[in-house]
Amino acid sequence: MRSWSRPDPTRGAAAAFGLCLFLISAADAWCASPALEYSVRHVDTRLEEETWLLDAGLDLEPNSESREALESGVPITVLLEVQVTRERVFRDERVRNMRLRYRIKKHALSKRYMVTYAASGKTRTYGALEDASASAGTIRELALIRNADLIPDHRYRVRLRARLDIDALPSPLRPLAWLGSLWRVRDDWYSWILTQ
Amino acid sequence: MSRLNSGLAIAALVLLLASLWLMSNATQGSARFDRLYSVLLFINVAGLLTLALLIGHNLYRLLRQMRERQAGARLTGRITALFVALAVTPVIVVYAFSFQFLSRGIDTWFDVRIEQALDDALDLGRASLDARMRDLLQRTRLLAADLAETRRGDIALRLEDERLAAEASELALLGPQGRVVAYSTIEHTELVxxxxxxxxxRLARQTGSYIDLDPIGDAGLHIRVVVHLLGAAGEDTRPLTELSEEPRFLQGLFPLAERVGRLAESVESAYxxxxxxxxxxxxxxxxFILTLSLVLLLSLFAAVWVALFSARRLVAPLRDVALGTRAVAAGDYATRLPPAGKEEIGFLVASFNEMTRELDKARNATRKSQRQLEEQRGYLEAVLERLSNGVLTLDQQGRLHTANQAAQHILGISLEDHHGHTLSAIAARHSHLLVLAERLAPHLTEPMHPGRDWREQVSLSGAGGKRILMCSGARLSGAEEPPGGHVVVFDDLTELVEAQRKAAWSEVARRLAHEIKNPLTPIQLSAERLRKKYLDDMGREEGELLDRLTRTIVHQVESMKAMVNAFSDYARTPQARPQRLDLNTLATDVVELYRDERARTRLATRLDPELPALEADIDRIRQVLHNLVKNALEACAESADACVEVRTRRVVQRDRCVAELRVADTGPGFPAHTIDRVFDPYTTSKSKGTGLGLAIVKKIVEEHNGRVWAENRREGGGCVVMQFPPPDPAAAGADTDAPRRIAP
Structure with a gap:
């Protein structure tokens, strides 16, 4: 015959304490603003010479932690991700995936913000962080996809998001970025239908 | 397999150590491993978790083995604990000190004075550049004024001249929205x-000018000057189409002097x-603490794992010895332990193997001798079982140990349930063995030397009639003292004695026939001649006397002849004609012959329908029935409620069915003193008859391999019982009509 023992009260208290810690950390992560907030000012997709081009303007807003890091000379990397997906019943098919990296760093002597486009290595400087952010959040005539690559009578969606590239942070910061809430990465997408 | 596992585990540990080293380099800012930092951290954490799980599993298994008290588990636990304690203590101490040194060491990197010095250096750098910047601003303004007066057609040349003169890297005229109207640059490959x-x-528009340091890509630090052109350009002496739009700004980019630039970059970089x-x-x-902790955990886990591994390896031979000892205790002498090196434990294992090898040899020898003993015993038992002599073995106290089948047959009881009983105890349950027990008791109890024999003839009277046994015995010799047990061998001499008696009677009969019958005829003839010769010559009275006497002589001689003939018949063994016989039918036929409505003796039959058929000479069996029924009728003739019962029944004896025939009467029964001899010739209580009736009955029954005995009934009267064996199956197929002699 199976006997039932009374539950250990200390074990229950430990479990409750652990649950509270988890909830507090989850709430902290939920409430804290992401390391890089963004809003889409405008997007425009147009077909030119049988190629879909994207113009977009994003307002990038680094949070206080990111700003402090920048002011302390720590470079941050903004990652703009653009995807073209084909709508399906269960899970959309990813047709194109593009990543644009912009490295922002403050030059102490000149007090200017240097924005370097990772793909070309070209650098531009700005006197204010807002100007630098606006530059990093501007996409001009990005070739999305050739029109011939689109299957007729299918709906395509363009998705766009901006986030901080955690892997580009200095290595000592990365464990904190993964585990802490101050460097939380916003991973939601702004999307719209690609009108053919 | 174990070696492979160990190799894999060591390889995994080495990989983890390498991964930790790489991660440590990445933490210290190594550009080579910086991008791998995340991967390395994940690999290390995952590896440590796996190692922890493995160790946890091993510890759990060890605890379970300790709870189950498995051999070597407790020793493994102790050695593991000792190893872990020895390894962990210094590691923890080193970790604590490293933690302190690390925290304090990093703190010592930072100093307010250094920070201030760097700030001051930066300010100094800016201040040293301020004069140069003011000079360049002034110069650019002057140039802007000059350009305002320059003809548009000469603007490009003028820009080039002025750029060279001012050692600028670039001079450009810009439109209201910043578009380039005209420019001159040191980098002729730059199109824009x-x-x-x-x-x-915007600033230049608002304040009229802008000047600041500007790091321009790979070109390094520059001074960027932008001056707002207030007036229009000079007199337009060339077509407007050469300038795309009205210039509004003049921008100049001036590189710093090489040394100044290098110093500025150095200050900037350090700051x-x-x-x-x-x-x-x-x-x-x-x-750093994370890396250190990972190293600590790896060291700890590696220490625990090595401790577990080493403890298991150390204890394995001891555990094997313990298990081997248990196996030997359980009788498995074939246990051999794997070699365990050449150290002390190896010597122990080798000694154990040698011991089990010797034990195995001894056990095999014992088994062999035991098997031989069993074979001898089986052989002896087989011989005993096939002996016609009964053999009993008794222990020291006279208790029955073994008995062969013949003994049970002769004694007429089953001895299966009497093992361990004394003969007296057995006789108490079977009264016909009382005589045997009494006669053998002195031989079993008196002190005798082993091997000295005794003999004793014993007569048993039981339900099967009188049996004569010749018993002989001896005390068995044994290894232990005192020598144990007795053996009693007995032979059933009944049939031999009967045969001897029958042979004696036959000889008597033959001699009687020869010696008595021969003179009878001359006697009879002489008496008849006497009568014939002298009867007529004698007087009436004398003649009558002679006639009476001679008649008496003749009658008596005839009577003697009849008696001698009967005796001769008894001695003669006729040719038997066996055939299948239904005893019930025969009994009914015979009884019906004697049934008389007027007679006062009642005749009854109780016949068993299951009675097995016989293979017998019907005439001889009929003679048996006639003799017995006639005897019974005569025996109970004087009884008040005279009754003769003929009964048949099927009796199972020792796995075979025999047909039993009982002829019972209500007469006075057999006298107790003659009941054992009623089947002997001339043993009769009757005034008439030859005295051969029952003797002939017995002779015929024995000719049919049957048994016959007489007994007195409890309710009064005598009873003759006969048992006939079933027909021999081997002879069943033979020609039963052919006459053959029944074995006596």
Whole structure:
């Protein structure tokens, strides 16, 4: 015959304490603003010479932690991700995936913000962080996809998001970025239908 | 397999160590491993978790083995604990001190004075550049004024001249929106000059000029000057189409002097790195401590694992010895332990193997001798079982130990349930063995030397009639003292004695026939001649006397002849004609012959329908029935409620069915003193008859391999019982009509 023992009260208290810690950390992560907030000012997709081009303007807003890091000379990397997906019943098919990296760093002597486009290595400087952010959040005539690559009578969606590239942070910061809430990465997408 | 596992585990540990080393390099800012930092951290954490799980599993298994008291588990636990304690203590101490040194060491990197010095250096750098910047601003303004008066057609040349004169890297005229109207640059490969940002233009528009340091890509630090052109350009002496739009700004980019630029970059770099380090102070500590903790955990886990592994390896031979000892205790002498090196434990294992080898040899020898003993015993038992002599073995106290089948047959009881009983105890349950027990008791109890024999003839009277046994015995010799047990061998001499008696009677009969019958005829003839010769010559009275006497002689001689003939018949063994016989039918036929309505003796039959058929000479069996029924009728003739019962029944004896025939009467029964001899010739209580009736009955029954005995009934009267064996199956197929002699 199976006997039932009374539950250990200390074990229950430990479990409750652990649950509270988890909830507090989850709430902290939920409430804290992401390391890089963004809003889409405008997007425009147009077909030119049988190629879909994207113009977009994003307002990038680094949070206080990111700003402090920048002011302390720590470079941050903004990652703009653009995807073209084909709508399906269960899970959309990813047709194109593009990543644009912009490295922002403050030059102490000149007090200017240097924005370097990772793909070309070209650098531009700005006197204010807002100007630098606006530059990093501007996409001009990005070739999305050739029109011939689109299957007729299918709906395509363009998705766009901006986030901080955690892997580009200095290595000592990365464990904190993964585990802490101050460097939380916003991973939601702004999307719209690609009108053919 | 174990070696392979060990190799894999060591390889995994080495990989983890390598991974930790790489991660440590990445933490210290190594550009080579910086991008791999995340991967390395994940690999290390995952590896440590796996190692922890493995160790946890091993510890759980060890605890379970300890709870189950498995051999070697407790020793493994103790050795593991000792190893872990020895390994963990210094590691923990080193970790604690490293933690302290790390925290304090990183803190010592930072000093307010250094920070201030760097700030001052930066300010100094700016201040040293201020004069140069003011000079360049003034010069650019003058140039802007000159350009305002320059003809548009000469603007390009003028820009080139002025750029060379001012050692600028670039001079450009910009439109209201910052578009390049005309420019001159040191980098002729650049198609488009470096345009100022909208904010710079806005500032220049508002204040009339803008000047600041500007790091321009790979070109290094530059002084960017933008001056707002207030007036229009000079007199337009060339077509307007050569300038796309009205210039509004003049921008000049002036590189710093090489040494100044290098120093400025150095100050900038040092300042930036220092402030980055200040910002990363806490994360850096955490990162180093994380790496240190991972190293500590790896060391700990490796120590625990090595402790477990070593303890198991150390204890394995001892555990094997313990298990081997248990196996030997359980009788498995074939146990051989794997070699365990040449150390002391190896010597122990080798000794154990030698011991089990010797034990195995001894056990095999014992088994062999035991098997031989069993074979001898089986042989002896087989011989005993096939002996016609009964054999009993008794222990020291006279208790029955073994008995063969013949003994049970002769004694007429089953001895299966009497093992361990004394003969007296057996006789108490079977009264016909009382005589045997009494006669053998002295031989079994008196002190005798082993091997000295005794003999004794015993007569048993039981339900099967009288049996004569010749018993002989001896005390058995045994290894232990005192020598144990007795053996009693007995032979059933009944049939031999009967045969001897029958042979004696036959000889008597033959001699009687020869010696008595021969003179009878001359006697009879002489008496008849006497009568014939002298009867007529004698007087009446004398004649009558002679006639009476001679008649008496003749009658008596005839009577003697009849008696001698009967006796001769008894001695003669006729040819038997066996055939299948239904005893019930025969009994009914015979009884019906004697049934008389007027007679006062009642005749009854109780016949068993299951009675097995016989293979017998019907005439001889009929003679048996006639003799017995006639005897019974005569025996109970004087009884008040005279009754003769003929009964048949099927009796199972020793796995075979025999047909039993009982002829019972209500007469006075057999006298107790003659009941054992009623079947002997001339043993009769009757005044008439030859005295051969029952003797003939017995002779015929025995000719049919049957048994016959007489008994007195409890309710009064005598009873003759006969048992006939079933027909021999082997003879069943033979020609039963052919006459053959029944074995006596």
């Amino acid at each position: 000059p470096d345009r100022p940002s909208e904010a710079v233009l 930036g790195q220092y402030h980055e380090l200040v910002y990363l102070r806490t994360p850096l500590k955490l990162s």
